[in-house]
Amino acid sequence: MSVLVFAESHDNTFKKPALESVFFGKKTAEKLGTQCVALVLGNAENPGQLGKYGADKVIHLSDASLANFDSQVYSSVIAQVAQATGSNVVVLAHSSNGKALTGRLAVKMNAACVSGVNALPETNGGFTISKSVYSGKATVHYALNAENKIISIMGNSLSPQIIGNDCPVESVAVNIPAAKVKVVNVDRVVGQVPLPEAEKVVSGGRGLKGPENWGIVEELAQVLGATTACSRPVADADWRPHHEHVGQTGIAIRPNLYIAIGISGAIQHLAGVNNSKVIVVINKDPEAPFFKGADYGVCGDLFEVVPKLTEALKKFKAQH
Amino acid sequence: MKILVCISKTPDTTAKISFNGDQTFNAAGVQFIMNPYDEWYALVKALEIQEANGGTVTLINVGGADNETIIRKGLAIGAENAVRINTEPASAMSTAFQIASYAKSQGFDLIFTGKETIDFNAAEVGAMVAEYLDMPYVSFANEMKLNGNTAIIGREIEGGTETVEVDLPIVISAAKGLAEQRIPNMRGIMMAKSKPLEVMDPAPFQDNVTTKQFELPTAKSAVKMVDPENMDELVRLLHEEAKVI
Ligand SMILES: Cc1cc2nc3c(=O)[nH]c(=O)nc-3n(C[C@H](O)[C@H](O)[C@H](O)COP(=O)(O)OP(=O)(O)OC[C@H]3O[C@@H](n4cnc5c(N)ncnc54)[C@H](O)[C@@H]3O)c2cc1C
Ligand SMILES: Nc1ncnc2c1ncn2[C@@H]1O[C@H](COP(=O)(O)O)[C@@H](O)[C@H]1O
Numbered sequence: 001m002s003v004l005v006f007a008e009s010h011d012n013t014f015k016k017p018a019l020e021s022v023f024f025g026k027k028t029a030e031k032l033g034t035q036c037v038a039l040v041l042g043n044a045e046n047p048g049q050l051g052k053y054g055a056d057k058v059i060h061l062s063d064a065s066l067a068n069f070d071s072q073v074y075s076s077v078i079a080q081v082a083q084a085t086g087s088n089v090v091v092l093a094h095s096s097n098g099k100a101l102t103g104r105l106a107v108k109m110n111a112a113c114v115s116g117v118n119a120l121p122e123t124n125g126g127f128t129i130s131k132s133v134y135s136g137k138a139t140v141h142y143a144l145n146a147e148n149k150i151i152s153i154m155g156n157s158l159s160p161q162i163i164g165n166d167c168p169v170e171s172v173a174v175n176i177p178a179a180k181v182k183v184v185n186v187d188r189v190v191g192q193v194p195l196p197e198a199e200k201v202v203s204g205g206r207g208l209k210g211p212e213n214w215g216i217v218e219e220l221a222q223v224l225g226a227t228t229a230c231s232r233p234v235a236d237a238d239w240r241p242h243h244e245h246v247g248q249t250g251i252a253i254r255p256n257l258y259i260a261i262g263i264s265g266a267i268q269h270l271a272g273v274n275n276s277k278v279i280v281v282i283n284k285d286p287e288a289p290f291f292k293g294a295d296y297g298v299c300g301d302l303f304e305v306v307p308k309l310t311e312a313l314k315k316f317k318a319q320h
Numbered sequence: 321m322k323i324l325v326c327i328s329k330t331p332d333t334t335a336k337i338s339f340n341g342d343q344t345f346n347a348a349g350v351q352f353i354m355n356p357y358d359e360w361y362a363l364v365k366a367l368e369i370q371e372a373n374g375g376t377v378t379l380i381n382v383g384g385a386d387n388e389t390i391i392r393k394g395l396a397i398g399a400e401n402a403v404r405i406n407t408e409p410a411s412a413m414s415t416a417f418q419i420a421s422y423a424k425s426q427g428f429d430l431i432f433t434g435k436e437t438i439d440f441n442a443a444e445v446g447a448m449v450a451e452y453l454d455m456p457y458v459s460f461a462n463e464m465k466l467n468g469n470t471a472i473i474g475r476e477i478e479g480g481t482e483t484v485e486v487d488l489p490i491v492i493s494a495a496k497g498l499a500e501q502r503i504p505n506m507r508g509i510m511m512a513k514s515k516p517l518e519v520m521d522p523a524p525f526q527d528n529v530t531t532k533q534f535e536l537p538t539a540k541s542a543v544k545m546v547d548p549e550n551m552d553e554l555v556r557l558l559h560e561e562a563k564v565i
C-alpha cells in the first residue's frame with residue numbers, strides 16, 4: 001500500500017501545486033502508516049527534489065509521448081502506476097489538468113473521489129475529507145467508502161514545507177496509449193504567478209474608471225509580489241484580460257492576502273474570493289457590501305489611498 | 321451532428337444557505353437556476369454548431385421532477401428535445417454513470433458539460449462521462465471551431481490557453497468565452513412547452529461517496545477600519561497582526 005501523488009511539471013519545473021500535492025500526499029501517507037510515491041510524467045528537472053517535500057520515492061516516466069497532456073493517456077498511465085506501486089490513494093492538484101484527470105481516474109480505478117478538498121483527511125475509523133461548497137458559505141465532509149480513493153487538492157490549502165532530502169528516482173514499465181488530443185499551441189502569460197497559485201492578489205473593479213488607471217494597481221501588485229485580478233465587468237469591458245476575472249463565473253482563488261480596490265463586493269464576486277485568508281477592501285463608499293466580508297477596510301478615494309499604500313509598503317520593504 | 325448537453329440545477333448564488341440538521345440541504349425558499357456554465361456556454365455553443373452544421377441538440381438532466389423548470393428553459397433557449405433520468409444523484413459518479421448509460425447507444429458526436437457546477441465546483445462529471453464512454457475529453461474550452469470532423473479547441477490552463485486538435489466524438493466542458501449567453505424569447509418559451517421531454521428510469525448504481533455532514537462557517541470577526549491617511553498602520557497590521565507580509 002502507498003499514496004501516489006501525481007506531481008505536475010510545466011516547462012521542466014515543479015510549480016507550487018505540485019509541491020503542495022506531494023506534501024499533502026506525505027501527510028496523508030503518515031496518517032495511513034504508509035509511503036508516499038510521487039509520479040512525474042514528461043520532462044522535469046531533478047525529479048528527486050520532490051523528496052524534500054515528502055516523497056519517499058519518485059517514479060519518473062520521461063517518454064516523449066508524455067510531453068503533452070491528454071487526459072486519456074495520463075489517466076491510463078497514472079492508473080497503471082498506481083497498480084504497479086500498490087497505491088490505493090491517489091492525490092492530484094485541483095489544477096486545470098488535475099481537474100481533467102480526477103474524474104477519469106475515479107471511474108477507471110473504481111475509486112471514491114472528492115475534488116477540491118481543503119484539509120487533510122480524517123483516517124480514524126474510515127476516511128473522511130472536507131471541502132468548501134456553496135461559494136464558501138458551507139463546508140461538507142464526505143466519507144469515501146471504496147478501497148481506492150482519489151483526491152484533488154485546492155490550491156493554498158496547506159503550505160508545502162521542506163521536510164526531507166532528495167529521494168531516489170525510478171521508472172516502471174507502462175503501456176502508453178496513443179494520444180487522441182493533439183496540443184498545437186500553448187499560450188501562457190509569463191512573469192506573474194497564475195491566479196490559482198498566487199499567495200497575494202491585488203484586484204481592481206469598476207471603481208478604477210478605466211483601463212488607463214491600472215498603473216496604480218500594477219505598481220501595488222509589483223511591490224507586494226502579487227498577481228493582478230479584476231471583477232467581471234472590468235473583464236467584460238476589456239479593460240483587463242479575461243484570465244484575470246475572479247468570482248463565481250471567473251476563477252476561484254484562495255490567496256493569503258486579497259486586496260480589493262474599487263470593487264463593491266457583489267455576492268458573485270465574493271463567491272470566488274471569500275476563501276482568501278485575509279481580505280483588505282479599499283472603497284470610497286462606507287456602505288459597500290465588501291466591507292462586511294473584509295478583515296481590514298479603508299474607506300477613501302482609491303486614487304489617493306492606493307499610491308499611499310504602495311509608498312508605505314516600499315518603506316516597509318526597505319526596513320525589513 | 322448529434323449533440324448532447326448535460327444541464328444541472330444549482331441554487332442562485334444569492335441564496336441563503338442552510339441545512340436540515342447538518343445532513344441535507346434546506347431547499348425551502350431557495351431559488352434554483354440552471355448552472356451558468358451549462359446555460360450560457362455549453363448549450364449556446366451546441367446550438368451554434370447545430371445551426372451551422374445541422375443536426376440535433378438534446379438536453380440531459382439527472383434529477384427529480386422539480387428539475388423540469390430548468391429543462392424547459394433549456395428547450396426555450398433552443399434545444400430540440402430533452403431527457404430526464406429520474407433519480408436524485410448522490411455523487412458526480414452516479415450522475416456521470418446515468419448520463420453515460422443513456423449516451424452509450426445514441427452515437428453523439430459531441431457531449432457538452434459545463435466547466436463545473438457553481439455550488440460544489442467539482443468539475444468531475446465531464447471527465448467521468450468521457451471515461452465511461454472511452455472518449456477524449458477536453459476540459460474548460462473557451463474557444464472552439466469545427467473543421468469537418470476535427471475540433472480545434474482552446475482550453476483554459478493556469479495563466480493562459482492551450483490549443484488542441486481532436487477528432488469527434490468528444491466530451492467537452494464549457495468555460496467562459498466559448499459562447500455568448502442567449503436569453504429565451506417569447507416564441508422559444510411557447511415552443512418549449514410542446515417539445516419532447518422523456519423521463520427515464522435510472523440504471524442501477526452503487527455510490528461510494530457519502531455526505532457525512534455539512535457545516536456553516538464560523539462568523540468572520542468585524543472588519544477593522546484603517547484611517548485612509550495612515551497606510552503605514554495598514555502595513556503594520558498586515559505584517560504584525562495578519563502576518564501576510
Ligand atoms: C450570474 C452572475 C454571475 C456573476 N459573476 C461574477 C464574477 O464571477 N465576478 C464578478 O466580479 N462579478 C460577477 N458578477 C457581477 C456582480 O454581480 C457585480 O456586478 C460585479 O462584481 C460588480 O463589479 P465591480 O465591483 O467592479 O463594480 P461596481 O459594483 O460598479 O462597484 C464599483 C465600486 O467602486 C467603488 N468606487 C468608485 N470610485 C471609487 C474611488 N474613486 N475610490 C474608491 N472606491 C471607488 C464604488 O463605491 C463601488 O463600490 C456576476 C453577476 C451575475 C448576475
Ligand atoms: N444532475 C446532473 N444532470 C446533468 N448534468 C449534470 C448534473 N450534474 C452535473 N452535470 C454536468 O456536469 C457539469 C460539471 O458538474 P460537476 O462535475 O458536478 O462540477 C455541469 O456543468 C453539468 O453540465
